[in-house]
Amino acid sequence: MVQNQLERKKPLLRKVYTSKKRLSKKKEDFEGPHSLHGPLELPSTGQNIGVNEIAESQREPSLVVPFVKNSCLWSAVEEMNVFKEFPQQPHFLPLQQEYPRTLQGGMAFGLMVAFDLFVRSISKSSIADNEGSFEEEKSTLSALKINGFDVQCFERLLDELIKVKFEYSKHLEEKSAVQRQKQQTMNSLSQNDSLLCEIDNDIAELEKKLGLLRQKGQLIEKEKEHDEEKLSRLNVVESNIEQALDVHTLQFNGILAEVKQKRLT
Structure with missing residues (x-):
């Protein structure tokens, strides 16, 4: 922990101005039999060492990058606030094998700017952002990491953000x-x-x-x-x-009976 803090206080990305002879010598060292993407063999011990080990060794005060920082913009990018808040000493070693020397400085410059953009982007990220944007940020971190940027804290941060984002998306679906x-x-x-x-x-x-x-x-x-x-x-x-009617009938019959009786007498 103390060593890391000391390393963060070392000068950022020392500018290297060398003669053609020294450039030629470095070219032999970097492009010669020691591949930056394969294990290197230490001359004294015969022990193999990989790119990560080289990156750690390059975090010394005598930091050397495989190109000349001859752009006038390098001083400006190195003075960005992001590199004061998060000091970096990238080695840019993979660029030597992936790009010609004429492009290495520009690609390295682009990675420096990419780090600044990454920090700005991650600080402005929202939980509403889609998952793809977080995966893109992981890809950016991977590219920065293999070139010697110290991104461990951002990797942990991004993993936590992705984890929370996953739970958020799950509950959003629910x-x-x-x-x-x-x-x-x-x-x-x-x-x-x-x-x-x-x-x-x-x-x-x-x-x-x-x-x-x-x-x-x-x-x-x-x-x-x-x-x-x-x-x-x-x-x-x-x-x-x-x-x-009954009375009348009786009366009528009574009258008839009287008539009949008189006739008989």
Whole structure:
């Protein structure tokens, strides 16, 4: 931990201005039998050492990069605030094997700018960003890391962000599913409300008809009572008439009986 803090306080990206002879010598060292992407053999011990080990060795004060920083913009990019907040000593060793010498400085410059853009981008990232943007940031970190940038803290940060983003996306999908179910339920409630309203209207219509029928029944009931009373009176009248008829019949028969009796005498 103490060693890392000391390393962060060392000068950033020392400019290297060498003669053609020294450039030629470095070219032999970097492009010769020691491949930057394969293991290097230490002359004194015969021990193999990889790119990562070379990167650590290049974090010394005598940092050497495989190109000449002859652009006037290098001093400006090295003075960016991001390199004060996060000191870097990239070695840019893979560039020697991937690009010709004339392009190495420009590619390295681009990586320096890419680091600044990465820090700006990650600081402005939002949980609403799509997963692809975080994967792109991981690819950027990978490219920076193999060129000697110290990005461990950003790797941990990005892993945590991706983890939280994954959980957020999962719960966002669950929320969408719940909202769809809510919408379906609300649609069902609305449909049932409409059906109940129709049924209530039908019931009201039936109750109205039932009220009219009851009124009609009451009128008929009154007419029935009136007819019953009238029938009762007519029965009395009829009974009186029948009695009168019986009396008249008796009277008539009595008269006939008197006539017959006189004729016989």
